[in-house]
Amino acid sequence: MTHPPLIQTTALSKSYPGVLALDAVDLDLRAGEVHVLFGENGAGKSTLISMLAGSNTPSAGNIQLNGETVSFKSVADAQKVGIYTVFQEFSLIPTLTVAQNIFLGKEPKRGPFIDHRAMRTKAAAVFAELDFDIDPQALTAGLSRAQQQMVEIAKAFHGDLSVLILDEPTASLTDREVDHLFDFIKRLKADGVGILYISHRMQEFARIADRITVLRDGAKIGTVNMADTNDAALVEMMTGRSISEIYPKIAKRDGEVVMQVKDLRAPRLHPASFEIRAGEVLGVAGLVGSGKSRLFRTIMDLYPRTSGSVTFRGRDISRAPTREIIQAGVYYLSPDRKHEGLDLAKSSNDNLAVNPMMARLDERLRGFVNWSAVRAATDVTADKVELPQGYRPKLVSQLSGGNQQKVLFGKAFGQPVDLYIFDEPTVGVDMGTRAALYMMIKELAEAGKAVVLISSDLPEVLNLSHRALVFAHGRISAELDGESMTEELILKHFFDETGATA
Numbered sequence: 001m002t003h004p005p006l007i008q009t010t011a012l013s014k015s016y017p018g019v020l021a022l023d024a025v026d027l028d029l030r031a032g033e034v035h036v037l038f039g040e041n042g043a044g045k046s047t048l049i050s051m052l053a054g055s056n057t058p059s060a061g062n063i064q065l066n067g068e069t070v071s072f073k074s075v076a077d078a079q080k081v082g083i084y085t086v087f088q089e090f091s092l093i094p095t096l097t098v099a100q101n102i103f104l105g106k107e108p109k110r111g112p113f114i115d116h117r118a119m120r121t122k123a124a125a126v127f128a129e130l131d132f133d134i135d136p137q138a139l140t141a142g143l144s145r146a147q148q149q150m151v152e153i154a155k156a157f158h159g160d161l162s163v164l165i166l167d168e169p170t171a172s173l174t175d176r177e178v179d180h181l182f183d184f185i186k187r188l189k190a191d192g193v194g195i196l197y198i199s200h201r202m203q204e205f206a207r208i209a210d211r212i213t214v215l216r217d218g219a220k221i222g223t224v225n226m227a228d229t230n231d232a233a234l235v236e237m238m239t240g241r242s243i244s245e246i247y248p249k250i251a252k253r254d255g256e257v258v259m260q261v262k263d264l265r266a267p268r269l270h271p272a273s274f275e276i277r278a279g280e281v282l283g284v285a286g287l288v289g290s291g292k293s294r295l296f297r298t299i300m301d302l303y304p305r306t307s308g309s310v311t312f313r314g315r316d317i318s319r320a321p322t323r324e325i326i327q328a329g330v331y332y333l334s335p336d337r338k339h340e341g342l343d344l345a346k347s348s349n350d351n352l353a354v355n356p357m358m359a360r361l362d363e364r365l366r367g368f369v370n371w372s373a374v375r376a377a378t379d380v381t382a383d384k385v386e387l388p389q390g391y392r393p394k395l396v397s398q399l400s401g402g403n404q405q406k407v408l409f410g411k412a413f414g415q416p417v418d419l420y421i422f423d424e425p426t427v428g429v430d431m432g433t434r435a436a437l438y439m440m441i442k443e444l445a446e447a448g449k450a451v452v453l454i455s456s457d458l459p460e461v462l463n464l465s466h467r468a469l470v471f472a473h474g475r476i477s478a479e480l481d482g483e484s485m486t487e488e489l490i491l492k493h494f495f496d497e498t499g500a501t502a
Contacts, residue, residue, distance in 0.1 A: 040430035054078030082162025253279025264308035283465025
């Protein structure tokens with residue numbers, strides 16, 4: 001006897017005024033499998049899972065659970081039948097403890113009172129099973145983003161699970177934490193739980209995926225078995241373009257040394273020495289926590305420097321504050337766009353206008369801002385990063401992750417810059433947006449600018465860089481270029497304890 005899928009959608013659609021967000025999508029999730037939902041930002045992934053999670057209602061089509069048609073009016077309705085969702089945007093209450101957040105609305109009781117001891121004990125047991133190092137009594141507001149992600153995951157795992165939906169669950173986790181999560185996912189599979197998994201990280205699919213469904217422009221392109229596909233095929237299904245069209249070939253110019261770093265040392269970093277040249281893309285690769293970002297944040301005076309020197313365009317900036325380093329012509333794009341890169345309470349136009357506005361205080365207007373010049377410059381920048389016209393007056397908080405990243409890139413073009421440091425520039429960004437950002441990197445390098453590309457995405461480093469620094473355990477373990485820049489050799493140096501050059 002063939003069992004029906006755990007959950008199945010038939011011609012599921014969602015319409016908004018003037019927009020068909022999801023177009024008659026058929027999807028099924030089986031017991032004991034990981035089914036990846038793959039597609040660009042705006043492909044319909046979030047719309048689909050919102051209806052399965054109970055936070056949205058379909059305009060047409062239906063959802064079946066174990067062969068029975070179901071309808072959810074709320075997230076709580078879905079949870080009652082065993083469907084739990086960990087959304088990309090957290091739902092934690094910062095003023096509550098970790099344990100209180102996990103059991104919110106389902107607190108264990110002792111008579112009429114909440115049993116706080118039992119709540120802490122059960123929360124600790126969940127974290128122990130996940131192998132997450134979190135204190136159940138800690139205030140949620142004091143946790144890092146990665147720790148908050150772990151708490152969101154733990155909220156789902158303490159329930160009576162039948163279907164688990166994970167939306168970009170590894171975006172803020174270290175490699176060690178990802179390993180623990182994947183181990184637990186494998187245990188859930190063995191227990192018959194069906195897992196719907198959304199991620200842009202194709203390197204994860206081979207580790208956990210059984211099947212992959214690709215969406216594009218709200219429609220289903222197809223479903224494939226993981227064993228029968230590869231990255232190139234998935235990219236072409238998702239974007240309609242071959243993978244060779246995603247990564248552009250960047251011509252190298254043998255320019256002058258723009259920045260020289262000598263024996264730079266900082267907490268948890270060994271002394272580092274290297275040069276950055278105009279017209280090249282210097283890739284910086286390493287596992288999360290290897291020190292690759294910390295070194296460049298130290299250069300930008302965002303972390304304390306212990307010793308060593310940094311020279312930029314012949315000027316010693318070792319002790320210069322961040323503002324002076326930026327004014328000298330160094331732009332640093334933070335991996336945390338929401339907390340360090342963008343003002344979410346302002347529009348895209350206002351975010352893009354910050355730097356042009358500083359540069360366009362017209363002395364003839366006696367200190368008043370020349371708003372006409374600012375708006376003209378903002379439009380030029382928005383066109384350059386391919387930000388759609390309709391998104392420009394919107395609050396940045398209302399944009400997709402890909403369009404937020406375009407705004408962040410755009411901020412780099414409002415001031416004179418000789419060195420661009422892009423730190424994890426495509427985290428949580430789909431392939432279509434990546435292709436646009438990669439073209440900007442190509443244009444910058446070929447215009448003679450120096451570009452540093454710090455990335456945990458190894459294909460990104462291999463395909464875009466002329467030279468690569470590999471980090472491991474807080475030190476540069478290798479400097480590679482030309483034919484020595486291979487995936488096998490870079491991975492070898494990820495775990496190098498001593499440091500090497502090639």
